[in-house]
Amino acid sequence: MTAPVTRTCSRPDRERVLGSDHPETLTTRADLARWRGEAGDAAGAASAFGQVLNDLLRVLGPDHPATLATRHNAAWWRGQAGDVAGAAAALAELLSDRERVLGSDHPETLTTRADLAWWRGQAGDPRGAAAAYEQVVEDRLRVLGPEHPGTLAARADFAYWQAMAGYTVRPARTGIQDACHVQLELADDQEPSANAPIQIALRLHAEPDHAWALPDAQWPTLEVVATPISHADIEPASALYDHTHDLEFSLIPNKPGRHVVRFTVFHHATGTALQQVETELIVAGPTPGNQVLVPLPEHRGRR
Known part of the structure; x- marks a missing residue:
């Protein structure tokens, strides 16, 4: 036809x-x-x-x-x-x-x-951008809902400009900080190099005495936003977390040297920040695969 x-x-x-x-x-x-x-x-x-x-x-x-x-x-x-x-x-x-x-x-x-x-x-004006994105996230949550791609994109951009402004998120006191911790791991054996993807696996580990550690535990829907604070790109910028599977992110550093990535865990439905960690990779020379990455303390900017 x-x-x-x-x-x-x-x-x-x-x-x-x-x-x-x-x-x-x-x-x-x-x-x-x-x-x-x-x-x-x-x-x-x-x-x-x-x-x-x-x-x-x-x-x-x-x-x-x-x-x-x-x-x-x-x-x-x-x-x-x-x-x-x-x-x-x-x-x-x-x-x-x-x-x-x-x-x-x-x-x-x-x-x-x-x-x-x-x-x-x-x-x-990264501070002005962060403040504006915070309001956009609130309004898109209200108007479009948490599942809309625009809401997810705005939350990722909000996290990015917070990082560029030197801010860290003050997590809500929900108990998740004490009961769970974020674990990051290199997901392949390749040596980190500039302009080549580095696979990072993320999981949220619940302590044995926490309700989420039970076999039939009902986890809330969580969203993880990844923000590179260096000359690098990362995909996806945000993703929903399923506790039965690791989340995988692909970091592509644009040049050798020290690269920092910030991961922020949000309650998906409300947008409440629950956890925030940073980790670093040195893109220079051989690095063993399957290496556990140690999150950095929240030392940047205001608390």
Whole structure:
């Protein structure tokens, strides 16, 4: 069966058949701009989104959802191209309009708040970014629920900017700190090296006299957020913990040297921080596999 023409035609075809101001033509131009950015040309994407925005303002008006979305994309790629202060300023202006048009609890408004917090941090205000993400997490929990990908992403970004600001989490006094401890272990025999993944397994060990140590114990749903405090990437940034299996994280250090990773355990439904530990890896020379990593004390920043 032949695919519909509207799914296969290029921008020149849509401009010829539908006209340059047709909504589907403008959508194709926006998609082209996004893929230009994904291909590595952030400046070109920002410029292309700016051109699409000018036409959307003329054709659909300033309050149309497509216009607002294009303003967001133009600001995002502006930041990716290096103008982080300009991106933050554009998103701050957009936030006022999205709150007015869509409401403060609309998912796209929450996305603008999250991205504004991100570029605020990138512009040199990690404390402001952490404070903003804390509120985004609370509102996404309330509006979207704990399972929504946006909530999980915001919690991971909140933990990241807390780390960048030098803060540590003050865990809630639930008893978990005294009854359980986080155990980390290298999950393979490979020697740590720059730009190569290092597998880290995480488990939460319950003391024998704790209720969670019983064979039929009902563990609450826990979420673990991993934050590298060094030149490194980690995947996944957050994951739900199942006490019957280890969680596995893949750390990719971008250069040799000392790398610190922070793991924060949250109560998934409420977002309450229960535990926080840090561990370090030295990426230089051979390191034995299956080595137990010793968490560092919570010594960074404020308590």
